[in-house]
Amino acid sequence: MNPLYIDALPLLPKKMSGIGHYVQNIVHGLQELNHKTILVVPKGKASLLQGRYPDLEIKELPYRHRTMQLLDIFGLAPKIDKTVGKGFYFFGNYENWPLTKDSRSLTCFHDMAFIRMPETIEKKNLFFLRTFYKRWYRRATEIATVSEFSKKEIEDIFGKRKQVSIIPNSVDKSLFSKKPHIESKKVLKKYGITIEDFLLYVGNLEPRKGLDVMLRAYSNYSDVWKRAHPLIIVGGGGWRNEEILLLIDSINKENTYILRPNGYVEDNDLAAFYSRASAIIMPSLYEGYGVPVLEAASCETDAYISNAAALREVVKQIKLVEKRNDSSLLSMKGYTVSPQTAHLIVRPNAAATSLIEVARSAKIR
Template sequence: MQIALNARILQAPRTGIGHYLTELIHALSQESDVELSLFHGWGWSPMLPAAALPGYSRITPVLRQIPGAYQARRWLEQRRFDKGRPQTVDLYHEPSLWPLAFKGPTIVTLHDLTHVHYPATQPAARLKEIERRLEQGVKQASLILTDSQFIADEAQAYFGLGPERFIVAPLGAAPRFHPRTDDELRSVLLSHGVEPRGYFLCVGTLEPRKNLLQALRAHALLPESMRQQFPLLIVGMAGWKTEQLNEELRKRMLEGTVCLLGYLSDEHVAQLIAGARALIFPSLYEGFGLPVLEAMASGTPVVVTRRSAMPEVAGAAGNYIEPHDLNGLRDAMSRLVDDQTHWQACREAGLQQARLFSWNRCATLTARAYRQALGG
């Protein structure tokens, strides 16, 4: 099977969907009957593109003000997609949002319905394009891949489609996410002034959906000595509507109990996750919650909300909280410091839960979807 895979998103800084696509491409190379042709937005290549630097944007704020900017870019991408595509392509896989036009079987990966629940996460012009094209793309797709059963169920109800149109292909944790010794971690952690298991960690784009403001406020409720001994480190790029978050961040950073690290390299993030006392992930909505799985695979306990797909990922290993329960989040953090037996049990449960997921399994299910869409 020759598969046309839209890899344009890999030219942006790698966040959730970018990591999904990178790992999926690597894992699909183990499927003997799958041959990939990657569309990079400007042309075709069998090679993965290099990721852009943080702050990179395909549509700049200036261009967003130009009427029809998204439509013009879309038109240009469609021409490039058609012009250089190998004639022997059997199927087109669109891994992000909405597919380009293709006269043949199409598979779409639908990661979540964030644009429905949190429309302000998108610029107005882009949201209009998503709403106009996504439903059409989903309905024309032969099959729809989702990262979780939660999203499959949600999409079936939202688009009015039957369950036979969906295949759930859960994500995996990359090999760099594994337990590490203190000696392996010390160099990177010392550069941030922390010790192994001596800090809490948040990972994610700074935007309201990630609920990081609650993490900041719950951490501030811990005893001062605990806050000093176990500061809160935050890794991620700035997102939208961060004004209130920034105000709280400045306050806590001045106290010296919170540190904003920004966008870091993949290996750097993996070491920080492996060295944390716990990953604090109070997100309001996730199609999967990849950092939760990555933390568990690294032997790091996780504190998560019992929302959307996160119980599917964390299973019995999660320390569950309600999204706006500050005292509950504070207590979960405190227990992971004070109760070493509980911390060790969470670590072991997380490692066991993480073994249920792998990128090879994701690729196997994806290749199976290709074969099914082609009538195999």
């Protein structure tokens, strides 16, 4: 069994991004399948993962991440398989490194928002992505993405010069399942939340998530309606969110209708929020997929989504049922779980299997 080398840089932060969770679930899936997996991290970072992955081999790149980036700018980055090992590499967050002809790689482009909606991307990230994305594409043996929508976006931009495989987002059932009322109530209280039924938003506060549009619609509802439908926002600070924060302050000027947890919500606790919510809302203008819809459905919670193509794809994929008698909320369509939904949500081992199949088809010298 040839090992899979996984770029583990997205796993390093204590507060992982959505991409970090994507890579984490793939690694967990590979472990479930007992597939030999080697994590690859920048120099000096192996110790950060040894406690979390005691059963996996962890190898370090010859340089620190910033040094690797600087070398890459000038075309001097080393071919990492010369020191780490030859084989199949998975880069789960756009960026990749040079390899010899003896190795193969799969690089994941989650979405193309930095091309389609550059005005919604943080300036630093936009510069980085726009500067290097063509190089990363050329360097990859194949490209991965998370949805048919994103696959079409990639092929529209680059043409069909490379194979684009879908390695889907997945949900860990051990974390995301319907929690008992008493248990979830206790978890929410830990974060200063004492209300029972609420609308829930999970994600960054950033322009392409459409929160500003949704909040304006929310502000137009009556006070009676808002008291019956408080909104909890769970997510990081994001960027270019000044208008969003002003809208929240304005809505809460006389009464508190919008609440935020009093601390970072740990992964182990997020299911409690889904379980107690009457519905999640995803007003996104652009998405590569829409993981909160999957996580909510795994917790048997309804979803209201925008018309973003990737969100519609998720709804169709897991066979959510449109709420005919209550189909509109804040200009979004409502959906509820079906008897088939639980069986259609991708689990980590299924996502890992997709990666293994791509690796097996690669011609490793």
